[in-house]
Amino acid sequence: MSITADTTVIGGIAAKFRTCPATGLQVDLAAERLIKANAVAAIVFLAIGGLFGLLVALTRWPAVHLLSSDMFYLVLTAHGLDVLLVWIIFFEMAVLYFASAIILNCRLAAPRIGWLGFALMLVGALLTNVTVLQGDASVMFTSYVPMQAPPNFYLGLILFAVGALLGCFIFLGTLVIAKEEKTYEGSIPLVTFGALTACIIAVFTIASGAIILIPTWLWSLGYISHIDTVMYKLVWWAMGHSSQQINMAAQVAIWYAIPAMLLGAKPLSEKVSRSAFLMYILFLQLASAHHMLVEPGISSEWKVFNTSYAIYLAVLGSMIHGMSIPGAIEAAQRRNGFTNGVFEWLRRAPWGNPAFAGMFLSLVLFGFLGGISGVVLGTEQINIMLHNTLYVPGHFHATVVAGTTLAFMAITYLLVPLIFQREIIWPRLAKWQPYLFGLGAAGISLFMMGAGTLGVSRRHWDITFSDAALSFDYPPAAFLMLGLNGLSGILAAIGGGLFVVIIVASVLFGKKVDASNVVAALGPTPQKQMSDTVSTYGSAGTFHLPGTYILVSIFFTAFVLYYFVNWKYLSELWQLG
Amino acid sequence: MALTSPESKVWWNEPVGRAELTWIAIAFLWGVFMFSMMVWWHLEGNQNLSNEVYRVSPAKFEAKVEAFTEKYKVREEADIPVAKPEPGADVYMLSRLWEWWPILELKKGQTYRLHLSSMDWQHGFSLQPVNINIQVHPNLEHVITLTPTQTGEFSVVCNEFCGVGHHTMVGRIHVVD
Numbered sequence: 001m002s003i004t005a006d007t008t009v010i011g012g013i014a015a016k017f018r019t020c021p022a023t024g025l026q027v028d029l030a031a032e033r034l035i036k037a038n039a040v041a042a043i044v045f046l047a048i049g050g051l052f053g054l055l056v057a058l059t060r061w062p063a064v065h066l067l068s069s070d071m072f073y074l075v076l077t078a079h080g081l082d083v084l085l086v087w088i089i090f091f092e093m094a095v096l097y098f099a100s101a102i103i104l105n106c107r108l109a110a111p112r113i114g115w116l117g118f119a120l121m122l123v124g125a126l127l128t129n130v131t132v133l134q135g136d137a138s139v140m141f142t143s144y145v146p147m148q149a150p151p152n153f154y155l156g157l158i159l160f161a162v163g164a165l166l167g168c169f170i171f172l173g174t175l176v177i178a179k180e181e182k183t184y185e186g187s188i189p190l191v192t193f194g195a196l197t198a199c200i201i202a203v204f205t206i207a208s209g210a211i212i213l214i215p216t217w218l219w220s221l222g223y224i225s226h227i228d229t230v231m232y233k234l235v236w237w238a239m240g241h242s243s244q245q246i247n248m249a250a251q252v253a254i255w256y257a258i259p260a261m262l263l264g265a266k267p268l269s270e271k272v273s274r275s276a277f278l279m280y281i282l283f284l285q286l287a288s289a290h291h292m293l294v295e296p297g298i299s300s301e302w303k304v305f306n307t308s309y310a311i312y313l314a315v316l317g318s319m320i321h322g323m324s325i326p327g328a329i330e331a332a333q334r335r336n337g338f339t340n341g342v343f344e345w346l347r348r349a350p351w352g353n354p355a356f357a358g359m360f361l362s363l364v365l366f367g368f369l370g371g372i373s374g375v376v377l378g379t380e381q382i383n384i385m386l387h388n389t390l391y392v393p394g395h396f397h398a399t400v401v402a403g404t405t406l407a408f409m410a411i412t413y414l415l416v417p418l419i420f421q422r423e424i425i426w427p428r429l430a431k432w433q434p435y436l437f438g439l440g441a442a443g444i445s446l447f448m449m450g451a452g453t454l455g456v457s458r459r460h461w462d463i464t465f466s467d468a469a470l471s472f473d474y475p476p477a478a479f480l481m482l483g484l485n486g487l488s489g490i491l492a493a494i495g496g497g498l499f500v501v502i503i504v505a506s507v508l509f510g511k512k513v514d515a516s517n518v519v520a521a522l523g524p525t526p527q528k529q530m531s532d533t534v535s536t537y538g539s540a541g542t543f544h545l546p547g548t549y550i551l552v553s554i555f556f557t558a559f560v561l562y563y564f565v566n567w568k569y570l571s572e573l574w575q576l577g
Numbered sequence: 578m579a580l581t582s583p584e585s586k587v588w589w590n591e592p593v594g595r596a597e598l599t600w601i602a603i604a605f606l607w608g609v610f611m612f613s614m615m616v617w618w619h620l621e622g623n624q625n626l627s628n629e630v631y632r633v634s635p636a637k638f639e640a641k642v643e644a645f646t647e648k649y650k651v652r653e654e655a656d657i658p659v660a661k662p663e664p665g666a667d668v669y670m671l672s673r674l675w676e677w678w679p680i681l682e683l684k685k686g687q688t689y690r691l692h693l694s695s696m697d698w699q700h701g702f703s704l705q706p707v708n709i710n711i712q713v714h715p716n717l718e719h720v721i722t723l724t725p726t727q728t729g730e731f732s733v734v735c736n737e738f739c740g741v742g743h744h745t746m747v748g749r750i751h752v753v754d
Contacts, residue, residue: 070741103580140738146715147698147740186582229699229714256579266578270588272597294711296630296693296719304615312608319604323597328579380615381624387710388701388736455708457701457736462744465734469655469676470747472705472732545596552600556607563611567618574707575623575688575724 015107021515022418022522030111031101035094035419037118038167039412040507042090043500045125046405049082050496057444057489060482062463069461073138076459078129080141084400086125086160088247091408092198093118093167095250098415099195100174106183109173113166120163128156140459142240145216145227154217158210165206168199190267190274191260194253197277202246204285208238230297237288244400245284248318249277251362251407255325258359258410262350262525265332268324268543276324279317283309290374293383300380307378315375322367322555327548329360334543336526342546353523354424358410358434365438366403369445372559373398382566385573388459391452398445401492406438409499416503417521422510427523430502437495443488451481626711629720638694638718642669646679654680654749667692667720670733670748672700672713674740677733677748685752688724701737704750710736725752 017026052075058066059075067075101108108114130152131137137149175196178184188196212235218224256273259265267273289306292298309315333345350356373395377386386392413430416422424430456463456478463482465472513521585591619625645668649660659680662668664687671678673696683689693702695715702711711721733748 069744073738073741073743138741144699144737184582186586187588189581190579190583229716260579264578268597269591269593270583270585271591272593272601294626296712296714296717299628300619300625304612304619308608308612308615311612316601316604316608320597320601323600327597375611379611381618381622381626384624384626384710385708387712388703389708389710455703455705455734457703457734459738460734460736460744465744465747468745468747469657470732470749472734472747475706543594549596556603560607567614570624571622573624573709574704574726576709577623577625577627577688577722577724 017107020418021513022518025102025105027419028101028107030114031097031108032419034108034111034114034118035097035102035415037115038090038094038097039415039419041118041122042087042094042408043412043503045082045090046087046496047500048129049079049087050493050500052076052079052082054489054493055079057486059461060463061486062479062482064486065462070135070138072461073140073459074132074135077138077140078132081128081132082125083405084141085157085243086121088400088404088408089160089164089243090121092202092246092250093121093164094415095253095408095411096167096171096195096199097174098419099192099253100171100178102419103189103192104174104178104184106174106178106181109170109177111170114170117163117166117170120166121160122163124156124159124161124163126156127152127159131156142236143216144236145219145229145232148220151217151220154213154220158213158217161206161209161213164202168202168206171195171199187270190270191253191257193274194249194256194277197280198246198249198253200281201242201249201284205239205242205246208235208242212236212239230292230295233291233295234288234298237291238285241287241290242285244396244404245280245287247400247404248284249280251366251404252277252318252321252325254407254411255321255359255363256328258355258414259325259329259332261414262353262356262522263329263332263336265328268327268331272320273324276317276320279313279320283314283317286310286314287378290378290383293378293380294387303380307380307383312375315371318367318371322363322371323548323552325363326551327545330545330548331543333526334545338526342550346547348526350524350526352431353413353525354430354434355410355413355523357431358406358413358438361434361438362403362406362410365406365442365445366399367555368558369442369449370395370398370403372562373445373449375559376563376566379563379566382570384576385566385570386452388457389452390448390456390458393458394445394448394450394452397441397448402438402441402445406434406441409437410434412499412503414522416506416510417513417518420507420510421513422506423513423517423521424502424506424523425510426502426505429498430523433495433498433502435495437492437499440488440490440492440495444485444492447481447485447488451478451485454478454481456482627719627721631718631720632716633694633718635694635696635715638669638692639671639696641692642671642678645669650679651682657749659751662689665689670702671696672702672735672746672748673697675735675742675746677702677735677746680749680751682751682753683725685725685728685754688722691721691723692718693721694718698739699737700735700739700746703734703736705732705734707731712737725750728752728754
C-alpha cells in the first residue's frame with residue numbers, strides 16, 4: 001500500500017491523509033489511529049468479558065456447576081461490566097470516528113482530545129475491573145443501593161463515562177468541521193445520521209450516569225449518608241438501559257452500512273429511515289421504566305406510559321427499520337439481477353461473506369428474539385411473571401449479543417481491510433464464525449428465556465437450593481434449559497474466540513491491502529449483472545419487494561401470537577389487585 | 578446509498594412507497610393496541626400490581642411483623658413460625674439477609690392484604706411455582722392485594738441479588754382449602 005500521506009492545512013491545523021484505494025475517500029490518519037486503538041481495546045475486553053460469560057454459563061449448568069458461589073457472583077459482576085459496557089462503548093467510539101471522519105471525507109476534530117478520552121476510558125475500565133477482581137465489589141453490574149462497593153468501583157465507571165463523552169463531542173465537532181469545509185454535499189449520509197442518533201443518546205446516557213454515579217461514589221466515600229433506592233434505580237437505568245439504545249442506533253447504522261458496502265444497497269426512503277432514527281432520539285430514553293414495573297412507589301400511569309416508549313413510538317421506529325433494511329437488500333439484489341421468484345435475492349446473497357452473514361443474522365435474531373421478547377417483557381402486567389427471572393438476561397442476550405455484538409463483529413470484517421489495511425487470514429474459518437457465534441447466542445437467549453418462563457431466578461448460584469433452610473425445586477425442565485444454555489455458551493465462546501483470533505491474527509499477519517486487492521479483501525460479493533429494473537429509489541411504485549413483504553408478515557405474525565400467549569398465561573395467575 | 582449523502586437534496590419531499598406506508602400504519606396501530614391492552618387490563622384484568630405504598634423504617638416494620646406473627650402463630654417449621662391469619666386480614670412478610678419471615682398459611686379463594694418490606698438491602702419476592710415477582714425495597718411498605726387460586730406448598734425465592742447468601746434465601750406460603 002502506498003500511503004500517500006498528503007498534508008492538508010485547513011484553518012491552521014495540519015491533518016495527514018491517505019487515499020482509500022476502494023472508495024477514493026481521503027482517510028485522516030489521526031482518525032484511523034484512533035479507530036484502531038478503540039477497536040483493539042474493544043476486542044480485548046470482549047475476549048475477557050466473553051471468557052467470564054462462559055464461566056457463568058458453565059456454573060449455571062447444574063451438572064457442571066463450575067465456580068464457587070462467591071467466585072460466581074464476582075465473575076458475573078465482571079462479565080456484565082466488561083461486555084455490556086466496556087466492549088460495546090469502546091467499539092462505538094470506533095464507529096463514531098468512522099461514521100464522521102471517514103465517511104464524510106473529513107479530518108477528525110481534536111484527535112488529541114480523542115486520545116485523552118481513550119486513556120480515561122482505559123484507566124476507568126481497568127480500575128473498575130481490578131476493584132471487582134479484588135473481591136470486595138461483587139455487587140453486580142447494577143450495584144443497587146444500599147449494597148455498597150468500594151469507591152474505586154464507581155470512580156472507574158465515572159472516568160470511563162467521561163472518556164466516552166469526550167469521544168461524543170469529537171464526533172459532533174467533526175460533523176461541524178465537515179459542514180464548514182464542505183467535504184460532502186447536501187445532508188449527511190444515513191449511516192452518519194444513525195451514528196448521530198447513537199451519539200445524542202450517548203450524551204443523555206452519560207449525563208444520567210454522572211447524575212447517579214457521582215453521588216453514589218461520594219456515598220461510598222462517606223460524604224453522603226443516604227441514597228434513595230427507587231431514585232437510584234430510576235436514574236441508574238436511564239444510563240443502563242439507554243446505553244443499550246446507543247447500541248441499537250449504532251447497530252442499525254451498521255445494518256444499513258454493510259449492505260451498502262457489499263451490495264450497493266440504498267434505503268427505500270431516506271425520509272422514512274431518518275424518521276425512524278428520530279423516533280429513537282425522542283422516545284428510547286424512557287426505557288428506564290422497564291426495570292421499574294414491579295417496584296413500589298411508582299404509579300401505574302407512569303409505568304404504562306414510559307414502558308411503552310410513549311405508545312410504542314420507538315418500537316415503531318424499529319419495526320420501520322425491520323422492513324426498510326431487508327427491503328433495501330432485496331431492491332439492491334433485484335437490481336443486481338437476482339429477480340427470479342420471490343427469494344432468489346435472498347438465496348443468492350453473499351452468505352459466505354462473514355460481514356453480510358453476520359449482519360443478516362444479527363438483524364433476524366435481534367428482531368425475532370430480542371425485539372419481540374423485549375416488548376412482551378416490558379408490558380406492565382406481564383412483567384409480574386418475568387421480572388428478575390432468567391427471562392431478562394435471555395432477552396438482552398438476544399439484543400446485545402446476537403444483535404449488537406454480532407453486528408459489530410460483522411463490520412469488523414470490513415474495518416480490517418479498509419482501516420487496518422490487512423486481508424482477513426483464514427477466510428474459510430471466518431466464513432463459519434458468524435454462524436457459530438449466532439447459533440450459540442441464539443441458544444443462550446432462547447434457553448435462558450425458557451428457564452425464566454419456568455420461574456428460574458437470574459443472578460442465582462444454586463437452583464437446587466442445597467444450602468437453604470427450606471427446600472425448593474424448580475421444575476425438571478428448568479434443569480434441561482440450563483444444560484442447553486451451557487452448551488450454547490460453549491458454542492458462542494468458540495465463535496467469539498474464533499473472532500478474536502481471526503481478527504488479531506489478520507491485523508498482525510494479514511497480507512497488506514492496496515489498490516490491487518482491496519475489493520477482494522472485502523470478501524465475496526454477488527456477481528453484479530446491472531440492469532435497470534429498479535433504477536430509482538424513494539419514489540412510490542418503482543419497485544416491488546415480495547420477499548420482504550413475506551418476511552415482515554412472518555415477523556408480525558410471530559409477534560402477535562407470542563404477545564397474546566403471554567396475556568393468556570398472565571390471566572391464569574393468582575389474582576392481584 | 579446509505580454511506581453517501583442522499584441523491585436528491587430535497588429527500589424529505591420524496592413520496593413514500595405504498596408498501597412502506599402500509600407497514601408503518603400497521604405497526605403504529607399495533608402499538609396503540611398494545612398500549613390500550615395495559616390500560617384495559619387495569620380496568621378489567623385481575624392481575625395488576627397495587628400502588629399502595631407507605632414509608633416505613635425497618636425497625637417499625639419489624640415490630641409490626643412480630644406483632645402479627647405472635648397474634649396468628651399456629652406452629653413452627655424449621656424453627657420458623659407459621660402464621661395463619663383470618664381471611665381478609667392484613668398479613669406481613671419481611672425480607673432480610675437471608676430469609677423471608679414468617680411462613681404464611683392462607684386460604685384458597687380469600688383475599689389478603691400482603692405487606693412487604695426489607696430490613697436491609699433490596700430483595701426480590703418471587704413466588705414459585707406461581708411465578709409472581711415483586712421487588713422489595715427497604716424503607717417502603719408495599720401492600721399487595723393477593724387472592725390465592727390454588728392450594729399447596731409455595732416457595733418464596735429471593736430473585737434480587739443480595740450478597741453471598743442470596744441463593745439460600747427461601748420462604749414459604751401454604752395455601753389450604
